[in-house]
Amino acid sequence: MxxxxxxxxxxxxxxxxxxxxxxxxxDVTLGAHASYDDNLYRLPDxxxxxxxxxxxxxxxxLVERATLGLDGHWQWSRxxxxxxxxxxxxxxxxxxxLDNTAGRGSxxxxxxxxxxxxxxxxxxxxxxxxxxANTRFLEKDVLETTGAFASFSFRLGPSWHLxxxxxxxxxxxxxxxxxxxxxRTNSVTAGLEYETSSDNTIGVEARRSKADxxxxxxxxxxxxxxxxxxxxxxxEIHRVFSPRTQLAVSGGYLKRDYRDPTLxxxxxxxxxxxxxxxxxxxxxxxxxxLGFNGWRxxxxxxxxxxxxxxxLGGSVAATWTPTDKIEVxxxxxxxxxxxxxxxxxxxTDAREDRVGSASLSIKYKPRRRLSFELxxxxxxxxxxxxxxxxxxxxxxxxxxxxx
Numbered sequence: 001m002x003x004x005x006x007x008x009x010x011x012x013x014x015x016x017x018x019x020x021x022x023x024x025x026x027d028v029t030l031g032a033h034a035s036y037d038d039n040l041y042r043l044p045d046x047x048x049x050x051x052x053x054x055x056x057x058x059x060x061x062l063v064e065r066a067t068l069g070l071d072g073h074w075q076w077s078r079x080x081x082x083x084x085x086x087x088x089x090x091x092x093x094x095x096x097x098l099d100n101t102a103g104r105g106s107x108x109x110x111x112x113x114x115x116x117x118x119x120x121x122x123x124x125x126x127x128x129x130x131x132x133a134n135t136r137f138l139e140k141d142v143l144e145t146t147g148a149f150a151s152f153s154f155r156l157g158p159s160w161h162l163x164x165x166x167x168x169x170x171x172x173x174x175x176x177x178x179x180x181x182x183x184r185t186n187s188v189t190a191g192l193e194y195e196t197s198s199d200n201t202i203g204v205e206a207r208r209s210k211a212d213x214x215x216x217x218x219x220x221x222x223x224x225x226x227x228x229x230x231x232x233x234x235x236e237i238h239r240v241f242s243p244r245t246q247l248a249v250s251g252g253y254l255k256r257d258y259r260d261p262t263l264x265x266x267x268x269x270x271x272x273x274x275x276x277x278x279x280x281x282x283x284x285x286x287x288x289x290l291g292f293n294g295w296r297x298x299x300x301x302x303x304x305x306x307x308x309x310x311x312l313g314g315s316v317a318a319t320w321t322p323t324d325k326i327e328v329x330x331x332x333x334x335x336x337x338x339x340x341x342x343x344x345x346x347x348t349d350a351r352e353d354r355v356g357s358a359s360l361s362i363k364y365k366p367r368r369r370l371s372f373e374l375x376x377x378x379x380x381x382x383x384x385x386x387x388x389x390x391x392x393x394x395x396x397x398x399x400x401x402x403x
Contacts, residue, residue, distance in 0.1 A: 002103040022076045026083070026219075028403045031067035035396030036060070042133035042381075042390045053095075053138035067400075080110040082122075090129070098140050102128045119152040121167075127272075127340060130173070130303035136387065142174035143303055163191045163205075171305060174182030180215040183305050201238045207231070213306055216260075225260035228269070228305050230298075244283035254298060268341035271298055271310070291317040299337075309339040309353075327363040332356075353383040369402045 033134055040061045041049045049057040065088050072083035074356065087103035123146070130141040146327035151165030166188045173179055186209065193203030209230050216223040234252030251274065258269040277295040284290055294314040313335030320328045339351040359377040366372075376395050383389045 025074040026070055026324065029067070029069035029400055033065040033067065033396060033398035033399040035063050035394055037392070037394050039064060039390060039392035041138050042392060046243060046389065046390050047387070049138065052065065058094040064091045065089065078112040100129050100142055107238065116155040119150065121150045123148045128394050131301065133381065133390070134307065136303040137175070137178060139175055141178050142286050142301070143171060144167060146169045147304065148177065159195050161193045161195065163193060165189050166207045171302070181306055182214040183211055185209060185211045196209065203236045205234045205236060224262055227260065228256055228258045230254060230256035232275070240243065241278045244279050248279045256298065269338060287320045287321050307339060311335040312336045325365050329361040334359045340389070351383065351385055353381055353388065355379065355381045371400050373398045
C-alpha cells in the first residue's frame with residue numbers, strides 16, 4: 001500500500017455518458033460462505049499450533065461468513081457519486097478466539113467541470129484479520145486501514161491530459177503487541193498522458209511517498225528509525241491491438257531512502273533500481289479469455305508493512321464461460337521475494353522466499369440476482385528460514401443474492 005496512489009488517481013475520462021446506461025439507486029447483497037482451511041496459521045508441519053497460539057488452537061478449521069453489502073450509484077448531469085459498503089461476520093468452529101467482524105467501505109465523487117477539468121475525491125476503509133503467514137504472531141490482530149484521496153485531470157488539448165493527485169492512508173493493528181507497526185503514508189503524483197484516437201495511451205508519471213511508523217526497529221539491541229521516503233519515475237503504455245487483445249506496460253526507476261543512516265550502513269532497507277509490470281489480456285474465443293501478468297516491484301503485505309521485499313513474479317489466468325450461467329476460472333502464479341531486512345522480529349540474516357499458488361473457481365448464476373461459487377486454492381511457500389515455509393489448501397462454497 002505504501003507508495004501507491006492506486007486506482008483512485010487514474011485519468012478522468014471526459015467522454016459523455018450515455019443517458020440510457022445510468023441507473024441510480026442502491027443494490028443490497030446478502031451472502032453466506034463456508035471454507036475449510038487445512039493450515040489456518042500457515043505453519044510448517046513440524047510445528048504444533050497449540051505451542052504458539054495457545055491450548056485449543058488447531059491446524060485445520062471450518063470458517064463461516066455472513067455478508068451484507070450495499071452498492072450505490074447516483075449520477076446527475078456530469079457528476080457521479082459511488083458508494084460501496086460490505087460487512088462480514090466471520091466465525092471459526094474450533095479457533096473461536098479469532099472470531100471477528102470485517103468489511104470495507106468507500107465513497108467516491110467523480111466530478112467534472114466543463115470540458116477540460118475533472119477528477120475524483122473520496123475515502124475508503126478496510127477492516128480484516130491479519131494473515132498469519134507473514135509473522136509468527138498467532139493471536140487475533142484486526143487491521144484497520146483508512147484512506148483519503150483526490151485526483152485532478154486537466155485536458156490540455158484533443159489528446160493531452162495533465163494529471164495530479166494525492167493520497168493519505170493510516171494502518172492500525174488491533175493487537176497491542178503489534179502497535180509498533182502502525183503507520184501513516186502520504187503520496188503525491190503528477191503525470192502527463194497522450195491518448196490517440198484508437199484509445200491507445202502513453203504517459204509518464206512521477207511519484208513521491210513518505211511513510212512514518214509508530215516505533216523503530218530493534219536489531220541487535222539497537223533501535224533504528226523505519227520511516228522512509230521514496231521517489232519513482234514511470235513510463236506507462238496501454239495498447240489496444242484489437243477488440244480481443246490489449247496490453248498494459250509500465251516501467252521505471254524507484255529510489256527509497258530510510259531516514260536512519262545506520263540502516264543503509266548495514267545494508268538494510270534502502271533500494272534503488274528498476275521496477276515494472278505488464279498485463280496482457282487476450283480473448284482467445286467467445287468463451288475463453290486468457291490473462292498474463294509479470295512484475296518486478298517493491299511490495300509489503302498489509303499486515304507487515306515495515307517488511308518490504310523485491311517481488312519478481314508472474315501469473316497466468318484463464319476464464320471459460322461454456323454458458324451464460326456458468327463461469328470457470330483457473331489461475332497459477334509464482335513470486336520470488338527478496339526482503340530488504342527491515343523486519344522487527346525475524347533476525348538480521350538475509351531472507352528470501354518463493355511463493356507458488358494455484359486456484360480454481362466455478363461460478364453458477366441461475367438467475368440475474370442469485371449466484372453460487374465453489375473455489376479451491378493451494379499455496380506453497382519455501383524460505384531460507386525454515387520456520388516460515390508452509391503448505392496450505394482452502395476449499396470454499398458461497399452463495400450471494402442481490403436485490
